[in-house]
Amino acid sequence: MPSASPYPNQFKMESPVDKPRYQYRDLDWTAKEIRVVELLPGTFQERIRIKFHHVALAPRRPSAIRLPPSRDEIQKTLPADWIVRVCLDGRFIFERIKEYEPEEPYETSWLHPVTGVDPNVSFDDNKLEYEGLSYVWAPEGSEEDALVLEPTAPSTGAASSSLSIRPNLAAALRHLRYRDIPRRMWIDALCINQTDLEERNNQVHIMCDIYRRASHVVVWLGPEMEDSKMAMAALRHLGEQAVYTERGAWRTNPPGCSNPELARASVPLPYDEQTWRSITSLLQRSWFERLWVWQEVRLADERSFMLCGPDSISLSLFRRAIFCASDKKFLPSNEVRGLILDAVEVMLPFSNQPFFRELQTLNWKGCANPRDKIYGALGAAPAAIRERITPDYSLPVETVYSQFCKAYIECLERLDFLDRCNIDAREIKGPTWVPDWSVPVDRAVRLPYADIFYAAGASAAEVSFRSDSDGTDVQVMEASGVHCGTVSFVGQKSPPASDGLLAAVKTWEAEALSTERYAPTNERSIDAFVTLLGLGYMIERWPQCNSLLTVPEAADLYGREFIDTKGDAVSHESLNFIRVRHRYFIKTDTGYMGTSHARPEIGDKLVVLLGCPSPLLVRPDPASTSEKQQYRVVGATYTHGLMDTEALLGPLPEGWRVRMARESGFFDSMHFFSVTEDKTTKEDPRLGEDPPEWERLEAVRTGNDPWNFARYRSRETRDVINSDPRLMPDALRSRGIRVGYYSLV
Known part of the structure; x- marks a missing residue:
């Protein structure tokens, strides 16, 4: 039975050596130099011996890269009954098109069905001869000394100095070390002089290049323990049964797999309790909670692999296994599903999904330095954002965060980051419109992705900055927006977990259901309330999610099981649609009801700012004067009746509703469904004709776009914008919308 200790006593800890500490030689930054560590051969028990070499990251040469043909080029060579798909790792797979029986495996091939040639042959001579290591530093303590030899010394020669290594890295090096030949690797803790702040800044700035140029990446999950061998075997087998293509939108089985039925979402995984326990333990390892691994994994090529003790699995197979498990309708618990979904976020390939969604995911991860909440996401x-931000670990944390917010506005013209503000969860100084990303967000109370909300539609932010009146560096942000009401009622906060959730929501009921109909949307108050409790996750909005309830079903469930319930003795079914954990309930003088993670106060203003996907609560600043009213950002809200651009455009016409439609396998976008015509369109029926001075372009998403975007070109200047000109302040004012200015401090 493996030891329960994080670092099993598989080898005798070496005593400190009587050698001077290794002194790093300076890197030549003009040549874009990095250090590579040479791990010298040895047995598992022998002391770790290393050398350092300087390697220049020469500019990448496009001529040194040979890519396979494009998907469209290959498709032209296929018979009519075959299709070629692109896997998540970039490989091509061929599939025969025909009517399959429900349990019949797909007919697939890695080879061209006519020529028998593998089209996946490519090479990149820009790769360098070192492996990138992805691992967790782990806490200090019980460090051991590695011997450092001069670069030109023979492998069996005497060491000239020593270097302390933390236990997790020492365990990794012992498992990675060959017995007979050296191994070259890039390892951040060793290859960066951690005491040289300027060098750290430089090396973090080129981190993407370091991992991209590595021959491949090795992920070290930790030593063998808690049945990790069983978990690795189960995931390896599962990954061999399913392939994901078309950016996650299509799932098929690879050729020659032994259990193709496991690729189907309706087929449960055949794991016993012990196997599930081993998989859960593996996914709870700290590697999955580390921020930097996201970048390291996404820059890894198809030859990269994961190592847990002596057991390995290719990165591609692990990704396929995790994706397959996440699709299953039945999993042993919500905890397991949450761990799997967290792993999916880590393993997603680079895609065109909005950067802020990537940032939001990364900020749920851990890192030792709070500045890395930004620097670790630059990859x-x-x-345009990367060019504006140069890592500098000497800057105050609040300055790093403020610089990022300004760069984000300059490049994307959006205020998505305001969704992360919480006036009660701040440890940094500075203006309240700058989120404190250093404060961790617990899984149970994470905000929904801001990109599923459309309070400001595809509008661009209209902002300006100025120094505060006292002449300090604190900046005031002037932002355009619409006033939607003043908070007149604040309900008690719901708990972060299921216990006590129903009792807390019960206390909101009197205010939420005080009238039969909800005035802002002219629907039954009970329907509005249950939609609020579900944060909009209802099947009418998400028709592709069969696990969701319809609004009438949720209202009926509330009436049958919830409204008459004393305490928390309610079926598990009731808890599934209620998503308002760790939130306050609010009501405004204009009749809106909503929820917020941040603590509201009576008198807070509810506003929709241009370029911000969620309605915000802002609070009059005590230092304000009647001549200069300023506000502090309290936090984002989910406000029923304001989430779909109603503050700017009014309600949808009769017979129209918002539907989220699949844009790719990883995310959805806002569409509009006409009930009477039974049709779906991306065009908002509330918007009129395009302005004559603007030319609409095809809105093909790129990684440089915000979530809510459009594409227009000025006929006069030929400038291209990523927003809808019909939502510009002057256009809104011409519709009778009172667009004001808010000074945020």
């Missing part, structure tokens, strides 16, 4: 950022 996913649009180039």
Whole structure:
């Protein structure tokens, strides 16, 4: 039975050596130099011996890259009954098109069905001869000394110095070390002089290049323990049964798999309790909670693999296994599903999904330095943002965060980041419109993705900055928006877990159901209330999600099981549609009801700012004067009746409703469904004709776009914008909308 300790006593801990500490030689930054560690051969028990070499990351040469043909080129060579699909790892797979029986496996092939040629042959001579290691630093303590040899010394020669290594890295190196030949790797803790702040800044800035140029990436999950061998075997087998293609929108089985039925979502996984326990333990390892691994994994190529003790699995197979498990309708518990979904977020390939969604996911991860909440996400950022931010670990945390917010506005013209603000969860100084990303967000109370909300539609933010009156560096952000009401009632906060949730929601009922109809949307108050409790996750809005309830079903369930319930003795079914954990209930003088993670106060203003996907609560700043009213950002809300651009455009016409439609396998976008005509369109029926001075372009999403975007070109200047000109402030004012300015401090 493996030891329960995080670092099993598989080898005798070496005593400290009587050698001077290794002194790093300076890197030549003009040559884009990095250090590579050479792990010298040895047995598992022998002391770790290493050398350091300087390697220049020469500019990438496009001529050194040979790519396979495009999907469209290959499709032209296929018979009519075959289709070629692109897997998540970039490989092509061929599938015969025909009517399959419900349990019949798909006929697939990695080889061209006519020529028998594998089209997946490519090479990249820009790769360098080192492996990138992805691992967790782990806490300090029980460090051991590695011997450092001079670069030109023979492998069996005497060491000239030593270097301390933390236990998790030492365990990794012992498992990775060959017995007979050296191994070259890039390892951040060793290859960056951690005491040299300027060097750290430089190396973090080129981190993407370091992992992209590695021959492949090795993921170290930790030593063998808690039946990890069983978990690795189960996931390896599952990954061999399913392939995901078309950016996650299509699932098929690879050729020659032994259990193709496991690729189907309706087929449960055949795991006993012990196997599920082993998989749960594996997914709870700290590697999955680390921020930097996201970038390291997404830059890894198809030869990369994961190592847990002596057991390995290719990164591709692990990704396929996790995706397959996440699709299953039946899993042993919500905890397991949550761990699997967290792993899916880590394993998603680079895609065109909005950067802020990537940032939001990454900010749920852990890192030692709070500045890395931004610096660790730059690998996913649009180039324009990366160019504006140079890592500098000497800057105060609030300055790093403020610089990012300004760069985000300049590049994307959106205020999505305001959804992360919470006036009660701040440890940094500075303006309240700058979120404190250093404060961790618990899984149970994470905000829904801001990108599923459309309070401001595809409008661009209209902002300006100025220094506060006292002349300090604190900036005031002037933002355009619409006033939607003043908070007149605040309900008690719901708990972060299921216990006590129903009792808390019960206390909101009197205010929520005080009238038969909900005035802002002219629907039954009970329907509005249950939609609020579900944060809009109802099947009318998400028709592809069969597990969701319809609004009438949720209202009926509330009436049958919930409204008459004393305490929390309610079926598990009731808890599934209620998503308002750790939230306050609010009501405004204009009749709106909503919820917020941040603590509201009576008198807070409810506003929709242009470019911000959620309605915000802002609070008059005590230092304001009658001549200069300023506000502090309290936090984002889910406000029923304001989530679909109603503040700017009014309600949808009779017979229309919002539907979320699949844009790819990873995310959905806002569409409009006409009940009377039974048709779906991306065009908002509330918007009129395009302005004559603007030319509409095809809105093909790129990684540089915000979630809610459009594409227009000025006929006069030829400038292209990522927003809808019909939602510009002057256009809104011409519709009678009172667009004001809010000074946020």
